[in-house]
Amino acid sequence: MAGRIPRSFVDDILARTDIAEIIGHYIRLVPSGKEFKSLCPFHSEKTPSFTVVPDKQFYHCFGCGKSGSAIGFLMDYANMDFVEAVEDLAHRLGLKVPHEVDDRRFAADGDHRAIFEMLERANRFFRNGLRGSDVAKEYLKGRGLGGEVAREFQIGFAPSGWEALLSELGKEASERDLLVAAGLVIRRQEDGRLYDRFRNRITFPIHDTRGRVVGFGARIIGVGEPKYLNSPETRVFHKGRELYGLWRLRRPGVVRPKRLLVVEGYMDVVGLARSGIDGAVATLGTSATPDHIRSLFRFAGDIVFCFDGDEAGRRAAWRALENTLPAMHGEDRQVRFLFLPEGEDPDSLARIEGREAFERRLQDDAIEMSRFLFEQKERDLSLRSAEGRSRLVARLLPLIRRIPSGGYRRQLEMELADLSKDRTVISFDESVVEGYRPPGRSGSKFSDRAAGGPKRSGPSKTLMRQAVRILVYDPQVALDVEDEDLEPIRDDAADLRGADILLDLIENIRRRPDISAGRLRERYRGHRWEGAILALSRDPPELFGKGDMKIEFEECLRRLREQAKRRKRRARREALSSGSVRGSNIAQGDESPALDRKASAVDDETSRALLQEGSDGR
Structure with missing residues (x-):
C-alpha cells in the first residue's frame, strides 16, 4: 500500500458493515433473538457457544474466549492480515480504500500493482493455451483431471515456443520489463535476449492469501528436466511464505476444514481435491518455513505433514518439525506426520485407495510430533546406560526448550525426565509435579507448594479490570460520567495501574458517542494497549447486584x-508522622488528622470488602 489507512475510514466501514452477514458467509449462523449463534469455528464443541451481536458489531465465544469485530474475524478465520480484511469489507460496500500518501513507497507500490496485473494477464494467456491444446488436455485426462478441476484451480498450458508469451504480452518495452520483473520472462546476461521461462508445461497459478496470482508452478509434458519448475523470487513472490492451495480454503462460502494436510507438490493438492479430500496445501519446492507454520496455524489447529517414507522424506519432516516447535503454544494445536509407502505420493495413493481409505490412513497412521521427536533422537542410543540417557538429554532438551512455556512443553519435559531418570530437565519455574523437589531447593516456596503446602490463589478480578471490561463490552455506559467523578482517578493515575487505559477509553467514547463495542476494540489495534484490551474483552464482565452494566460501572x-482518596489521606498522614508537613500548613489545610481518622473509620467496611476481593486498585 502507499500509506496507512486512515482510522476514520476503518471506523466508517465497521459502522456500515453487518457483521452477521460477513460471518454468515463463512459459517452457519442461527438467529437467537437479536443475536446469532453457532458452533465455534475456533475450537471443537458440541453445544453452540459462539455468539454474534450485530447491535454491538462484535462476536464472542463463551467457550474459548475468542472475540472481535468483523475485521478481527476475517483476520482470525479467513487468514487475512489487517489491510486485506479492511479491503475485503470495503469491496463489499463498493468503497475504495484511501491511504495516507507516503511518497517514499508510492512508486514501489505502483510497480507491485503493475506486476500483479501482468501476472493475471499471463494466467489468462495460459488458460487459453490449455483450451487450444489437445496434447495438454489429454495429459491432464491421463492424470484423472477433467475440465471442472482445471477450472477450479485455473490450470493452464504454456506453449512450446521460446517467445509465445513474450510476443503476446510484451509488445511494449514497459511490458517486457514487467514480464521480467514478474519472473515470466528471462533476460540473458550475455546478450540481453528475452525468452519465456515456461515452455511446453502445464501451469498452476500460485495465489497469495488475497487471491492474487503471485507466481506459477509448471510441470513439463513428456520427458525433460526439471520436471517441476517454479517462478523465481520476485518483488511479489516469496516461496518461503506462500502455500499453494490455501487461497481456495479461505474463500467466502467454503467450509473451513478442521485439519490441513501439507504435501510437497501442487499436483498432490489438485489430485487430492479431485478425490474429494480437501484441506490440502503444498510448499513450493522448499521445506516448511516458520512463515508457512504461522499461516497454517492461523487457519487450523490440526496440521498433518505428508512425506515420502524414505530417508529424504524423513529429513524433510525433521526440518518441518524444527520450524514448528516455536509455534506450539496453546493447548489446541496438534501436529502429526504421515509417511507414505515407497513409490507412492498422496495423489496416486488417494486414486488407488479411494477417499475413505486415505482418510483412515490419516487417522490411524499419522504419528504425533512428540513421538516422531523422541523416536528420531532415541535412534542408536541405549537407554539402559547412563551414557545413553545423558546423550538423550543433550539431544532433546535444547529442542524441547524451543517450545513456548506451557502444558505441551511440560509434558515433553516430564516424558524426557522419565526416560532419562533425570528430573532436573523439568523447568524449575514451571514444574508442578506432585512431590517433586528440585535438588538444593528444600525449604523454598516451590518445595512447600510441591509438597502440598498452601497455594497462592490466582489473580483476583480487580475493580479496574472490571471497569475496563464493562467499557469494552458496552461503551455507552461511559456517556453519563461527569468530569468531577473522574478527577480523583485522574489525580491518582500514576499510582493506579490501568487508569490511563480507562481514561483513554472514556475519552474515545465521548468523542464518538455512537461507537459500538466492535469499533471501540478495533481502534486499539496496533496500540500498545491492544493486548490488555483484547485480554479483557475475551469474557463478558461479571455482574453483581441488579446485573445492570451501567450501575456496575458506576459502582466500580x-x-x-474511594481508594484514590484513601491513598491521598494515607500519604498525608505519613507526611505528618515524618514531620515533613509544617503545622501552619496543617491549620490552613482542608483536612486535619482528626478528620482523617474519622473518614478512615467510615471507610473500614469498604476497606475490608476490598481486601476480601484481593484488590488494591492496581
Whole structure:
C-alpha cells in the first residue's frame, strides 16, 4: 500500500458493515433473538457457544474466549492480515480504500500493482493455451483431471515456443520489463535476449492469501528436466511464505476444514481435491518455513505433514518439525506426520485407495510430533546406560526448550525426565509435579507448594479490570460520567495501574458517542494497549447486584474514587508522622488528622470488602 489507512475510514466501514452477514458467509449462523449463534469455528464443541451481536458489531465465544469485530474475524478465520480484511469489507460496500500518501513507497507500490496485473494477464494467456491444446488436455485426462478441476484451480498450458508469451504480452518495452520483473520472462546476461521461462508445461497459478496470482508452478509434458519448475523470487513472490492451495480454503462460502494436510507438490493438492479430500496445501519446492507454520496455524489447529517414507522424506519432516516447535503454544494445536509407502505420493495413493481409505490412513497412521521427536533422537542410543540417557538429554532438551512455556512443553519435559531418570530437565519455574523437589531447593516456596503446602490463589478480578471490561463490552455506559467523578482517578493515575487505559477509553467514547463495542476494540489495534484490551474483552464482565452494566460501572468508579482518596489521606498522614508537613500548613489545610481518622473509620467496611476481593486498585 502507499500509506496507512486512515482510522476514520476503518471506523466508517465497521459502522456500515453487518457483521452477521460477513460471518454468515463463512459459517452457519442461527438467529437467537437479536443475536446469532453457532458452533465455534475456533475450537471443537458440541453445544453452540459462539455468539454474534450485530447491535454491538462484535462476536464472542463463551467457550474459548475468542472475540472481535468483523475485521478481527476475517483476520482470525479467513487468514487475512489487517489491510486485506479492511479491503475485503470495503469491496463489499463498493468503497475504495484511501491511504495516507507516503511518497517514499508510492512508486514501489505502483510497480507491485503493475506486476500483479501482468501476472493475471499471463494466467489468462495460459488458460487459453490449455483450451487450444489437445496434447495438454489429454495429459491432464491421463492424470484423472477433467475440465471442472482445471477450472477450479485455473490450470493452464504454456506453449512450446521460446517467445509465445513474450510476443503476446510484451509488445511494449514497459511490458517486457514487467514480464521480467514478474519472473515470466528471462533476460540473458550475455546478450540481453528475452525468452519465456515456461515452455511446453502445464501451469498452476500460485495465489497469495488475497487471491492474487503471485507466481506459477509448471510441470513439463513428456520427458525433460526439471520436471517441476517454479517462478523465481520476485518483488511479489516469496516461496518461503506462500502455500499453494490455501487461497481456495479461505474463500467466502467454503467450509473451513478442521485439519490441513501439507504435501510437497501442487499436483498432490489438485489430485487430492479431485478425490474429494480437501484441506490440502503444498510448499513450493522448499521445506516448511516458520512463515508457512504461522499461516497454517492461523487457519487450523490440526496440521498433518505428508512425506515420502524414505530417508529424504524423513529429513524433510525433521526440518518441518524444527520450524514448528516455536509455534506450539496453546493447548489446541496438534501436529502429526504421515509417511507414505515407497513409490507412492498422496495423489496416486488417494486414486488407488479411494477417499475413505486415505482418510483412515490419516487417522490411524499419522504419528504425533512428540513421538516422531523422541523416536528420531532415541535412534542408536541405549537407554539402559547412563551414557545413553545423558546423550538423550543433550539431544532433546535444547529442542524441547524451543517450545513456548506451557502444558505441551511440560509434558515433553516430564516424558524426557522419565526416560532419562533425570528430573532436573523439568523447568524449575514451571514444574508442578506432585512431590517433586528440585535438588538444593528444600525449604523454598516451590518445595512447600510441591509438597502440598498452601497455594497462592490466582489473580483476583480487580475493580479496574472490571471497569475496563464493562467499557469494552458496552461503551455507552461511559456517556453519563461527569468530569468531577473522574478527577480523583485522574489525580491518582500514576499510582493506579490501568487508569490511563480507562481514561483513554472514556475519552474515545465521548468523542464518538455512537461507537459500538466492535469499533471501540478495533481502534486499539496496533496500540500498545491492544493486548490488555483484547485480554479483557475475551469474557463478558461479571455482574453483581441488579446485573445492570451501567450501575456496575458506576459502582466500580465510586470504589476507585474511594481508594484514590484513601491513598491521598494515607500519604498525608505519613507526611505528618515524618514531620515533613509544617503545622501552619496543617491549620490552613482542608483536612486535619482528626478528620482523617474519622473518614478512615467510615471507610473500614469498604476497606475490608476490598481486601476480601484481593484488590488494591492496581
